[in-house]
Amino acid sequence: xxxxxxxxxxxxxxxxxxxxxxxxxxxxxxxxxxxxxxxxxxxxxxxxxxxxxxxxxxxxxxxxxxxxxxxxxxxxxxxxxxxxxxxxxxxxxxxxxxxxxxxxxxxxxxxxxxxxxxxxxxxxxxxxxxxxxxxxxxxxxxxxxxxxxxxxxxxxxxxxxxxxxxxxxxxxxxxxxxxxxxxxxxxxxxxxxxxxxxxxxxxxxxxxxxxxxxxxxxxxxxxxxxxxxxxxxxxxxxxxxxxxxxxxxxxxxxxxxxxxxxxxxxxxxxxxxxxxxxxxxxxxxxxxxxxxxxxxxxxxxxxxxxxxxxxxxxxxxxxxxxxxxxxxxxxxxxxxxxxxxxxxxxxxxxxxxxxxxxxxxxxxxxxxxxxxxxxxxxxxxxxxxxxxxxxxxxxxxxxxxxxxxxxxxxxxxxxxxxxxx
Ligand SMILES: N[C@@H](Cc1ccc(O)cc1)C(=O)O
Numbered sequence: 001x002x003x004x005x006x007x008x009x010x011x012x013x014x015x016x017x018x019x020x021x022x023x024x025x026x027x028x029x030x031x032x033x034x035x036x037x038x039x040x041x042x043x044x045x046x047x048x049x050x051x052x053x054x055x056x057x058x059x060x061x062x063x064x065x066x067x068x069x070x071x072x073x074x075x076x077x078x079x080x081x082x083x084x085x086x087x088x089x090x091x092x093x094x095x096x097x098x099x100x101x102x103x104x105x106x107x108x109x110x111x112x113x114x115x116x117x118x119x120x121x122x123x124x125x126x127x128x129x130x131x132x133x134x135x136x137x138x139x140x141x142x143x144x145x146x147x148x149x150x151x152x153x154x155x156x157x158x159x160x161x162x163x164x165x166x167x168x169x170x171x172x173x174x175x176x177x178x179x180x181x182x183x184x185x186x187x188x189x190x191x192x193x194x195x196x197x198x199x200x201x202x203x204x205x206x207x208x209x210x211x212x213x214x215x216x217x218x219x220x221x222x223x224x225x226x227x228x229x230x231x232x233x234x235x236x237x238x239x240x241x242x243x244x245x246x247x248x249x250x251x252x253x254x255x256x257x258x259x260x261x262x263x264x265x266x267x268x269x270x271x272x273x274x275x276x277x278x279x280x281x282x283x284x285x286x287x288x289x290x291x292x293x294x295x296x297x298x299x300x301x302x303x304x305x306x307x308x309x310x311x312x313x314x315x316x317x318x319x320x321x322x323x324x325x326x327x328x329x330x331x332x333x334x335x336x337x338x339x340x341x342x343x344x345x346x347x348x349x350x351x352x353x354x355x356x357x358x359x360x361x362x363x364x365x366x367x368x369x370x371x372x373x374x375x376x377x378x379x380x381x382x383x384x385x386x387x388x389x390x391x392x393x394x395x396x397x398x399x400x401x402x403x404x405x406x407x408x409x410x411x412x413x414x415x416x417x418x419x420x421x
Contacts, residue, residue, distance in 0.1 A: 013055055013221050022217070031116075033067060034191070035188050036068065040072070041078075045102060045242045051224065053106060060114065070106060072096070075099065080158055082194075084161050155172075176207040180204065235251060249316050252308070257320070265282065329407060347418045352400075355392060355393065
C-alpha cells in the first residue's frame with residue numbers, strides 16, 4: 001500500500017520534515033488541514049510557487065483540506081528567507097493589488113466545490129491588520145526567545161552579510177502567528193513551503209506548542225534544479241511567470257518542451273498529475289527514443305493546459321508546429337506570432353524594401369550578409385516556410401503574416417523573425 005506521503009516522496013517533493021510517520025498516522029486517522037502561504041512580492045506567482053501550490057492540490061485530491069494563504073500582511077513586511085539583501089518596501093496600494101491577483105492564481109488550482117473537503121483561501125491581513133503593537137509584543141513576542149530567532153538560517157545568514165532591519169527580523173513572528181491562527185480556526189496541523197521556509201514554519205510549530213500545547217507538522221520542498229547547472233525557471237525574458245501577460249503561453253510551453261532529457265522525468269513528477277505507471281513509461285521512452293521527445297511534449301502540454309487551458313494549448317501547439325514548417329502560418333493570430341517571435345532573434349524594420357538576405361543578417365539568425373547569401377545558395381533559407389533561392393529577393397506585402405510579421409528559418413531548426421512597422 002502506498003499513501004500520499006509515499007507519492008510525494010517518489011515525486012521528489014519532500015526536502016525536510018518533522019516525523020513523517022507521525023504525519024502519516026495522523027492522515028490515516030482522519031483528513032487533516034494543510035496550508036501554504038504566498039507573498040505578494042510581484043504581480044504574479046512564478047513557476048517555483050507551482051510546487052507547493054500543486055502539492056496542496058495533491059493533498060486535497062487525497063482527501064485533505066487545503067488552505068491557500070495570501071500574504072496581505074506579510075507582503076507589507078518582506079521575508080528575509082533565502083535573500084541576501086533587504087527588500088525595498090512596496091506601497092500598501094501595490095501590495096493590495098497584487099494580493100488580489102494572487103488570490104485569483106492560487107484559487108485557480110484548488111477545488112472550492114469539493115463536497116467533503118472544499119479548499120479555503122485566506123489573507124493573513126484578516127487577523128494581522130487588527131493586531132495592536134501592544135498585543136503583538138505581549139501576546140506573541142513573549143514566546144520568541146531572541147537567541148532562537150537569531151539562530152534561524154534566514155537571519156543568521158543576513159547577519160553574516162549586510163544585516164537586516166527590525167522589520168524583516170520580525171517576519172518569522174508574523175508567519176508563526178499565521179500557523180497558530182489557522183491551527184486555532186481550522187485545526188490546521190501541516191504547513192508546507194519551499195526549503196527556505198523551514199525556519200519560519202518550525203518557528204510556527206514551536207509557537208503552537210508553547211501557546212496551545214499542540215503538535216503540528218512541517219514539510220518543506222526542494223528547489224527545482226537543472227542538470228546543466230543553470231537556474232530553473234529563468235528565461236531570456238526573466239522569470240517564468242504564471243500570468244500569461246508576463247510570460248506568454250508560447251514561451252511557457254517552449255520552456256518545458258526544451259527540457260533536458262536528464263530533467264524531464266523529474267519535472268513530470270513535480271508538475272503533472274500523471275501516475276507512476278505513466279511516468280515510468282515515459283522514462284522508458286526517453287531511454288529508448290530520446291529523439292522523439294515524448295516526455296518533453298507530455299510535460300509541456302500537460303502543464304500549459306493546466307495553467308492556461310485547452311484553447312491556449314491548442315494555439316501554442318499550432319504555432320510551434322507552423323513555425324517549424326509543419327502547418328500553416330497564415331492561420332496564426334497576431335498575438336501568438338508576436339509571442340512566438342519574442343523568443344527568437346528578430347529584426348525590426350520601419351517598412352518593407354530590404355532584401356531577404358539583409359533581413360536574415362539583420363535578425364541575427366546568421367552572422368553576416370555573406371553567411372546569409374551562402375544559406376540561400378545552399379537551399380537552407382526559408383521565408384514563412386518557403387525556401388528562398390533568389391539571392392536578390394525582396395519581401396513584399398503579400399509575405400506579411402497578420403499584417404506585420406515574417407518568419408525566417410535557417411536550416412531545419414533555427415527560427416528568426418521580422419517585425420515591420
Ligand atoms: N514566507 C513565505 C510566504 C508565507 C507568508 C505567510 C505565511 O503564513 C506562510 C508563508 C514565502 O516567502 O514564500
